[in-house]
Amino acid sequence: MAEYAILIYGDEGQFEQTPEAWAAMMDAHGAFAKAVAEAGVTITGGNALQSAGVATSIRGGSVVTDGPFVETKETLGGFYLVECRDLDQAIAIAKLCPAPAGGVEVRPVQPTG
Amino acid sequence: MSSVEAALADAHRTEWAFVLAATVRVAGDLDLAQECAQEAYVAALETWGTRGVPSSPGAWLTTTARRKALDRIRRDATLQRKLPLLIEPEADQETDEPDTVPDDRLRLVFTCCHPALSPEAQVALTLRLVCGVETAEIARAFLVPEPTMAARITRAKKKIAAARIPYRVPGPDELADRLDPVLTTVHLLFTAGHTSPTGDELMRDDLVDRALDLARTLVALLPREAEARGLLGLLLLTAARRSTRVAEDGRLLRLDEQDRSRWDPAALTEGMRQTAEALTTGGAGRFTLQAAIAGVHAAAPRSSDTDWPRIVRLYDGLLAVWDSPVVALNRAVAVSFVQGPDVALKLVEELEADGRLSSYAYLPATRAHLLRELGRTDEAAISYAVAADLTGNAREREFLLQEARSSRDGVR
Structure with a gap:
């Protein structure tokens, strides 16, 4: 078994900032979590992130700048950590992950222990 | 070339993928398996020279390579710690998939052509691992410096281990999706040999032959997959025209200018047969339809006899599956x-x-x-x-x- 991060990228401009949109998104993620559990896979971590507009970047230890590290349209909006057998299983799980304004990236977690 | 050398060259061409694929199961690591398979071929030169060529060279090479891998793992503690790097499905999952073919060569092919690898990496890995072509030769075939090609192959192998791309044949439900990059890779190999802008003529012929061998192997291992058969048909029908594509002064000839009497009749016949069979298997995909189009051209004794309305209809079908x-x-x-x-x-x-x-x-x-x-x-x-x-x-x-x-x- 190995841990993978599923990174959710999207264009924040496309995301509607209404309570209804947020509730729909939460429902989609609830359904995702249920489907993952049914597939026998464990979610070991994850969270939604606030918008890149409130991000602060630090470079070289001293230069602090307002905004995200990289200027791109699609920003990291949230992530999951999942425990999978191999990349094929991680891809199958990642395909279920809601990412209406962009897509997801699967990265193996580097064990540091 | 001595008879042993000839037997060994033949065994490299026909059995390399088999030997390596079986050794990977034991070694759990692509590099280690590759070294052991190479050592087995070196050992064969010596042993076969004194004791004669065994009745089943492939089995001899596989047994030798696997034994070398086991020895190395036993001796080398760091290898033991690292293993297993390649992820194999557990035994119970294996029995859940009765429809998959238990040939290790397919595991190797599907690993090299995993969609998580770039198309360039898929082609390079397939040539290096499945066909056993040296990195320097692959570099020359694709007109890149050897260090660039070596780095491309190393990076791809590293990703297979780090991201845990499994060493397995996809189950029946994913086979259609996963077969497509495999067929595309073989087609790219063929095209590189058939139409590459520059490069050594001999090497390009070799690429064409390698692609044909691979397509034949895929048909043998996956006989029910129409698209694999369609690809084989397409490659055969295209290769049949190979010697007539270029005029004596080096100019490229259009289909209507080519001397049809010089098209290779054996390749045409086999290509037509494979294509017809792929069409009757049903669910014609892009390779089968391209083969059918090549087949209509091949069926016309003269260019003016070509059944163009039928070709247009086949292109309509092709556009529907491949925009x-x-x-x-x-x-x-x-x-x-x-x-x-x-x-x-x-x-x-x-x-x-x-x-x-x-x-x-x-x-x-x-x-x-x-x-x-x-x-x-x-x-x-x-x-x-x-x-x-x-x-x-x-x-x-x-x-x-x-x-x-x-x-x-x-x-x-």
Whole structure:
């Protein structure tokens, strides 16, 4: 078994900032979590992130700048950590992950222990 | 070459993938398996020389390579700690998938052509691991410096281990999706050999043969997959015309200019048979339909006998499963034979407006040909020149510039 991060990228401009949109998104993620559990896979971590507009970047230890590290349209909006057998299983799980304004990236977690 | 050397060369060509694939199961690591398989071939040269060539060279090589891998793992504690790097499905999952074929070569092919690897990496890995071609030769075939190719292969192997790309044959439900990159890789290999702009003639022949061998192996291992058979048909029918594609002065010949009596009859017959079988298996995909189109051309004794309406219908089917502007361009050429150059020119102009083929030399070349047929020779000359500018193939450029000159001189 190995841990993978599923990174959710999207264009924040496309995301509607209404309570209804947020509730729909939460429902989609609830359904995702249920489907993952049914597939026998464990979610070991994850969270939604606030918008890149409130991000602060630090470079070289001293230069602090307002905004995200990289200027791109699609920003990291949230992530999951999942425990999978191999990349094929991680891809199958990642395909279920809601990412209406962009897509997801699967990265193996580097064990540091 | 001695008889042992000949037997060994033959065993490398026909058994390498089998030996390596079986050794990977024991070694759990691609590099270790590759070294052990290579050592087995070296050992064979010595042993076969004194004791004679065994009745089953492949089995001998596999047993030797696997034993070497086990020895190395037992001796080397660091290897033991690292293993297993390659993830194999557990035994109970194996029995859940009764429809998959238990041949290790397929595991190797599906690992090398995993969609998580870039298409360039898939091609390089397939040549290196499945065909056993040396990195230096692969580099020469694809016109990149050897260190670049070596780095590409190393990076791909690293990703297989780090991201845990499994060493397994996809289950029946994923087979269709996963087979496509495999077939695309084999087709790319073939195309690199068949139409590569430059490079050593012999090496290109070798690529064509490797691609044909791979397609045959896939058909043997996955006999129910129509698209694998369709690809084999397509490659055979295309390869049959290989010796007639270029004139003695080096100029590229169009299909209607080629000497059909010199098309390879054995390859044509086998290609037609495979294509017909792929078509009857049903659910014709893009390789089968391309093979069927090549088959209609091959069935015409003279270019003027070509059943163009049938070709247009096959292109309609092809566009339905594969929305590619290149397919649409080829369909336009077929349409010109059925409905005339003016109708075809309108289709070509639509494609120009679409913009996806803006750097594709065959688009202005086709436009030029149609304009010339319509007697608009000045416009044709300009389009030929544009096409000459876009092509990377020296022979093609020469041909297109010549067409530009003769059009400008008002020759229809």
